[in-house]
Amino acid sequence: MAAKIITYEELKAHSSKDSVYLLLHEKVYDVTKFIDEHPGGDEVILAETGRDATEAFEDVGHSDEARALLGDLFVGEFEKNSELKTKKAPQSSASHSATVNTAVQQGSNLMYFVPLAMLVAYFAWRFYSNGSV
Numbered sequence: 587m588a589a590k591i592i593t594y595e596e597l598k599a600h601s602s603k604d605s606v607y608l609l610l611h612e613k614v615y616d617v618t619k620f621i622d623e624h625p626g627g628d629e630v631i632l633a634e635t636g637r638d639a640t641e642a643f644e645d646v647g648h649s650d651e652a653r654a655l656l657g658d659l660f661v662g663e664f665e666k667n668s669e670l671k672t673k674k675a676p677q678s679s680a681s682h683s684a685t686v687n688t689a690v691q692q693g694s695n696l697m698y699f700v701p702l703a704m705l706v707a708y709f710a711w712r713f714y715s716n717g718s719v
């Protein structure tokens with residue numbers, strides 16, 4: 587079954603202690619019941635509502651146990667084209683950076699290839715000029 591799609595409006599609508607949604611890694615979690623049990627307190631979570639909480643969540647370096655809790659809290663996928671841009675770059679700029687990366691990669695290959703080719707050419711020249719003298 588396809589996951590429910592949560593819009594930015596829906597995410598924002600769940601920003602009070604009565605109902606709290608968190609956006610992490612483009613997925614939305616209902617943390618309403620969990621918030622009182624959170625070892626880091628409720629304030630830090632409430633401060634991350636209505637926005638992408640991924641960075642704050644990752645900065646803490648949450649344990650695997652903490653990540654495992656997310657499974658039960660999952661509500662749905664965050665709408666890709668929603669007003670709020672999540673950390674992950676949108677499709678177009680992702681492929682743009684892939685192109686840039688490839689170009690950089692090719693550039694660094696060239697960096698090795700050119701001096702190597704010159705070295706080979708030098709030795710070839712040495713070899714042939716010695717032979718002819």
Ligand code: HEM
Pocket residue numbers: 608615617624625626627630631634639642643646647648649650651652653655656659
């Ligand atoms: C649904 C989302 C979250 C879950 C399931 C969760 C779960 C946990 C758990 C289990 C711990 C105990 C340490 C560990 O196992 O890593 C913890 C600690 C902590 N969490 Fe979260 N957390 C969530 C979101 C957040 C967010 C958005 C923040 C914002 C900054 C945050 C801040 C902290 C802090 C500061 C601690 C350290 C508390 C301490 O050791 O004094 N957490 N969290």
